[in-house]
Amino acid sequence: xxxxxxxxxxxxxxxxxxxxxxxxxxxxxxxxxxxxxxxxxxxxxxxxxxxxxxxxxxxxxxxxxxxxxxxxxxxxxxxxxxxxxxxxxxxxxxxxxxxxxxxxxxxxxxxxxxxxxxxxxxxxxxxxxxxxxxxxxxxxxxxxxxxxxxxxxxxxxxxxxxxxxxxxxxxxxxxxxxxxxxxxxxxxxxxxxxxxxxxxxxxxxxxxxxxxxxxxxxxxxxxxxxxxxxxxxxxxxxxxxxxxxxxxxxxxxxxxxxxxxxxxxxxxxxxxxxxxxxxxxxxxxxxxxxxxxxxxxxxxxxxxxxxxxxxxxxxxxxxxxxxxxxxxxxxxxxxxxxxxxxxxxxxxxxxxxxxxxxxxxxxxxxxxxxxxxxxxxxxxxxxxxxxxxxxxxxxxxxxxxxxxxxxxxxxxxxxxxxxxxxxxxxxxxxxxxxxxxxxxxxxxxxxxxxxxxxxxxxxxxxxxxxxxxxxxxxxxxxxxxxxxxxxxxxxx
Numbered sequence: 001x002x003x004x005x006x007x008x009x010x011x012x013x014x015x016x017x018x019x020x021x022x023x024x025x026x027x028x029x030x031x032x033x034x035x036x037x038x039x040x041x042x043x044x045x046x047x048x049x050x051x052x053x054x055x056x057x058x059x060x061x062x063x064x065x066x067x068x069x070x071x072x073x074x075x076x077x078x079x080x081x082x083x084x085x086x087x088x089x090x091x092x093x094x095x096x097x098x099x100x101x102x103x104x105x106x107x108x109x110x111x112x113x114x115x116x117x118x119x120x121x122x123x124x125x126x127x128x129x130x131x132x133x134x135x136x137x138x139x140x141x142x143x144x145x146x147x148x149x150x151x152x153x154x155x156x157x158x159x160x161x162x163x164x165x166x167x168x169x170x171x172x173x174x175x176x177x178x179x180x181x182x183x184x185x186x187x188x189x190x191x192x193x194x195x196x197x198x199x200x201x202x203x204x205x206x207x208x209x210x211x212x213x214x215x216x217x218x219x220x221x222x223x224x225x226x227x228x229x230x231x232x233x234x235x236x237x238x239x240x241x242x243x244x245x246x247x248x249x250x251x252x253x254x255x256x257x258x259x260x261x262x263x264x265x266x267x268x269x270x271x272x273x274x275x276x277x278x279x280x281x282x283x284x285x286x287x288x289x290x291x292x293x294x295x296x297x298x299x300x301x302x303x304x305x306x307x308x309x310x311x312x313x314x315x316x317x318x319x320x321x322x323x324x325x326x327x328x329x330x331x332x333x334x335x336x337x338x339x340x341x342x343x344x345x346x347x348x349x350x351x352x353x354x355x356x357x358x359x360x361x362x363x364x365x366x367x368x369x370x371x372x373x374x375x376x377x378x379x380x381x382x383x384x385x386x387x388x389x390x391x392x393x394x395x396x397x398x399x400x401x402x403x404x405x406x407x408x409x410x411x412x413x414x415x416x417x418x419x420x421x422x423x424x425x426x427x428x429x430x431x432x433x434x435x436x437x438x439x440x441x442x443x444x445x446x447x448x449x450x451x452x453x454x455x456x457x458x459x460x461x462x463x464x465x466x467x468x469x470x471x472x473x474x475x476x477x478x479x480x481x482x483x484x485x486x487x488x489x490x491x492x
Contacts, residue, residue, distance in 0.1 A: 001027070012036070023116070023118075026071075026113055032050040034051070035058075042118065048234065101116065144161060147242035148163065156178065157178070183212050191210070192210045204228070205227045207223065208223075209249075227239060344380050349384050371406075397421075420478070423478055461484070466483040468480065
């Protein structure tokens with residue numbers, strides 16, 4: 001195909017593609033080179049299918065009627081224009097009443113082909129269908145709550161719906177072509193154009209976010225989604241929709257700011273914890289060291305009671321040191337998730353806890369009924385603190401009786417642990433308040449404590465992905481139940 005004919009086809013595509021008249025073009029060998037969409041509708045053949053086919057094969061019967069001489073006369077230069085009856089056969093397999101016009105396509109060296117235009121002689125069938133379709137599209141587009149746009153095969157925008165125009169406060173004439181780009185924020189302009197043109201070259205869908213000037217003068221964040229559109233396999237341009245995401249974008253920015261502030265706060269808290277733990281460890285180290293020195297140097301001269309006091313001092317300082325270390329580990333785990341988790345034997349933890357509470361156990365005469373406990377995925381120090389707080393409370397709130405404490409675990413979907421006692425109990429309606437930091441059921445005069453224990457227990461259980469709750473009655477003891485995730489077929 002000659003370059004001149006290619007140029008003629010390109011021109012017809014720009015001019016006639018959306019025309020209501022049916023247009024067909026052919027070369028001097030009577031082979032089809034172009035059909036517009038209206039002619040596709042009449043002939044039942046797409047441009048892609050028809051291109052290169054014999055003209056009279058696409059339009060059977062035309063070579064036997066008067067159209068044949070008109071077409072040949074046009075190509076031979078005997079007619080500058082000619083008129084006859086449309087030679088095509090419609091999809092309904094009947095000859096419609098159309099008037100046809102033929103004209104030659106001329107090049108530098110002479111005639112290079114011809115063009116035929118079919119127009120309804122009685123009823124404007126195609127024009128009516130096309131106008132109705134266009135009107136339906138515009139009605140739907142202008143009723144859409146989102147901003148809509150369309151571009152042609154030349155990448156120039158040729159339609160914006162009323163929602164777009166209301167948003168920008170501009171007219172259709174101002175927006176078509178590349179006029180719409182005048183409203184794009186200068187910082188987003190180049191990326192916006194590059195994204196559009198790159199997708200256009202590849203005929204691919206695209207999504208991009210940019211700021212578009214609102215009629216109020218404010219720039220709003222827009223999510224623009226464009227998709228290539230085709231008619232009869234022929235690329236026609238793009239259609240796109242835009243959604244105002246300013247509120248979402250602002251919320252994301254606020255969330256990111258909050259996350260960044262939280263990160264800074266956590267870093268500062270981590271530094272504070274290290275500094276505070278050092279300041280707390282130092283006096284404890286002095287107490288433990290001088291207590292040990294006292295026991296070594298003056299032990300032989302001390303009576304049994306003084307020796308026990310010295311041992312209590314050393315043990316108390318050691319437990320306090322372990323508690324401080326545990327609190328520091330607790331803070332680290334809370335900040336870093338489960339990176340310090342490992343498989344932990346709850347039997348060993350409980351044994352260690354009972355040893356830690358040896359002085360309180362001896363003083364109270366506490367008895368324990370401990371069933372075999374499972375291995376769970378957790379943080380050793382935190383779980384030690386959990387059990388120690390719960391057992392300490394069971395002994396502490398014992399009333400006048402020797403405390404009896406039961407510990408057991410049953411597996412359902414998770415491991416469900418229960419710690420029961422025969423203590424003084426409490427009104428269960430206040431159970432949830434006891435998990436709040438510094439909340440106390442008894443006054444400081446009645447029972448010593450700082451109101452942190454159960455709040456810390458709840459935090460530890462939640463860190464491990466479990467739940468914790470209480471059941472109790474005044475004078476009938478308390479049952480604390482908490483769950484921990486079960487790992488594997490058996491964890492025992």
